[in-house]
Amino acid sequence: MKIQITTEDKQQREILKKYAPLLRQLFRRFVKVYSPALKQANAELPEKLLFCPLDKKHAGGAAAGKLRLGYAWVSHCDEFCIELNLTLTDSQLRETLAHEAAHIGEYLLDGKMRHRKTWKEIYEKLRDQETLIATHYILRVPNDI
Numbered sequence: 001m002k003i004q005i006t007t008e009d010k011q012q013r014e015i016l017k018k019y020a021p022l023l024r025q026l027f028r029r030f031v032k033v034y035s036p037a038l039k040q041a042n043a044e045l046p047e048k049l050l051f052c053p054l055d056k057k058h059a060g061g062a063a064a065g066k067l068r069l070g071y072a073w074v075s076h077c078d079e080f081c082i083e084l085n086l087t088l089t090d091s092q093l094r095e096t097l098a099h100e101a102a103h104i105g106e107y108l109l110d111g112k113m114r115h116r117k118t119w120k121e122i123y124e125k126l127r128d129q130e131t132l133i134a135t136h137y138i139l140r141v142p143n144d145i
Contacts, residue, residue: 001027001045006052015086016051019093023051023082026101026126033125034105043108050081070096072103072113080104098127 003023005016027045031038038044054071069092071083082100084093102123103113110118 002048003051004048006050009053012053012086016053016084019084019097020051022094023049023097023101026098027104029126030101030105030122034109034122037109041109045108046078046080048080049104050079052081052083054083054085070100072100072107074104074107074113095127099123102126 001024003020005013005020007013007016027049031045054068067085069085069088072081073083074080082097082104084096084100086093088096102119105122105126106116106119107113109122113119
């Protein structure tokens with residue numbers, strides 16, 4: 001999968017370039033763990049994933065007025081994208097990448113992007129990565145699944 005960084009801002013581009021290898025590693029882990037499920041769903045990773053700073057139109061709307069950390073989406077023409085809030089700390093960025101990658105994984109397996117059982121399982125497996133160790137900021141995973 002090719003990760004295409006989409007920003008003209010040089011500073012933002014450098015931050016995204018720093019995290020692109022982690023994103024690639026998370027998707028490798030996803031494929032390794034979920035290969036049989038991908039085959040069963042007749043799905044595969046997209047050829048290209050857009051990776052960009054969090055768009056202002058997606059920055060709002062987070063639950064209870066909290067700051068949105070990231071956003072994953074798939075367009076009507078199967079264009080996949082992960083947007084990342086670049087004001088976060090390193091550990092927050094790592095956790096958010098695992099969170100958003102789990103949404104893409106869930107979409108590939110179930111055709112949906114929600115915080116349900118499939119997403120939770122994928123997220124927990126992705127965040128077990130050694131690259132996510134020593135994180136002080138942990139996203140809350142819903143228990144009501």
